[in-house]
Amino acid sequence: MAMKVALLGCGVVGSEVVRLVNEQSEELAARVGTRIEIGGIAVRRTDRDRGVDPALLTTDAASLVTRPDIDVVVEVIGGIEPARSLILAAIGAGKSVVTANKALLAEDGQTLHAAAREAGVDLYYEASVAGAIPLLRPLRDSLAGDRVNRVLGIVNGTTNYILDRMDSLGAGFTESLEEAQALGYAEADPTADVEGFDAAAKAAILARLAFHTQKVTAADVHREGITGVTAGDIASARAMGCVVKLLAICQRSEDGASVGVRVHPVMLPLEHPLAGVKEAYNAVFVEAESAGRLMFYGAGAGGTPTASAVLGDLVAVARNRLAGTSVSEGGHDTGLPVHDMGETVTSYHVALDVADRPGVLSKVAEIFADHGVSIRNVRQEGRGEDAQLVLVSHPAPDAALRSTVADLRGHEMVREVASVMRVETFAD
């Protein structure tokens, strides 16, 4: 018997899900052992030609998700409500759910997983982080026997596209964002991309899976976006043999008693494997105790790649149904707390416009020392009115680095703090 799918939302991702399910119908049936069919599509308006059978369209999503002939619900509406209520209603009616909704999973994944466990249905969400890249199931299943210590990733295609165009073409921020929107990479509200909310949601999901700590939500993630990144920052990065990337970083503390979860722009040395990730591509670097370093790379955004991940999840649900089983998640919680960004150990790159006169360098070094921060290297660029001191710190608590910068900003010898950005090193 066929597995009937209710699709919620027929936008960039939803329309591609319909196309792929229809185009691959015969092959999927042969490969999976059951036919996968679209049984209904919830949309806001039924009067638009979407290239799908109009008889499938409805504006009544609430009735669709509980319809008796529906086996699985695919949610690609996005946002918190009505997506959450619809998913919970579907689960309550015994339907498995596939979703691409990182915002919802990051805010209330615990509730959704608990409901799915109780109902004995599947809740799959591979498309929600790094689009097409198989990442969440490898983290959950393939690395289940290992201990993950750090996850470092470029998980937002829109911001990677913008930063890459600013770096490689000298393009402007606004024009690059408009291109990313036209290509279907950006969220409905692109603030979610450029201010780092989307990456923060993904970081929360990654931290939960990597460290088996269920309570991490997007609100626990330290978040800085890319709207403050200037052409000057990008030039400063280049001068040091680095490139600017927006990274999501999930890391166990040294003593293993807590985790840090953060999203912010970073200067990455060109030899770092993540530095070469261009355009809207995503890549996630995982450091595990026994497996060592792993990297997952591919298309993280766009309708067709994201629909590929949704189809993979649908096939997993179909196989579980045939086997008479379901896969639950979130039953075990290490309870590891998230520590404050101030306690996270980072390194800073600081470029200062300074007066070119004796004593400036020693005064600047003194300010670093006052906060217990040691300097890894320093160089001077330009002379006279154009003199710039560029310093890179050794790793130190982020709070100490922040107060160092605040003091530098207030000092009469510093005309302007021209660029401040964290630096991520890569040791072989």
Ligand SMILES: NC(=O)C1=CN([C@@H]2O[C@H](COP(=O)(O)OP(=O)(O)OC[C@H]3O[C@@H](n4cnc5c(N)ncnc54)[C@H](O)[C@@H]3O)[C@@H](O)[C@H]2O)C=CC1
């Ligand atoms: N576009 C991408 O590259 C990726 C998107 N995602 C996620 O996939 C989901 C969908 O994203 P897109 O397709 O890009 O968004 P979209 O904005 O193109 O599509 C969403 C569709 O849902 C419809 N919709 C909204 N509320 C509805 C309701 N109550 N009932 C029926 N339809 C409703 C909208 O009219 C729109 O057509 C989001 O959660 C997004 O974060 C995940 C990975 C990549």
Ligand SMILES: N[C@@H](CC=O)C(=O)O
């Ligand atoms: N807006 C997101 C889409 C995928 O999650 C991005 O740009 O990565």
Ligand code: NA
């Ligand atoms: Na993925």
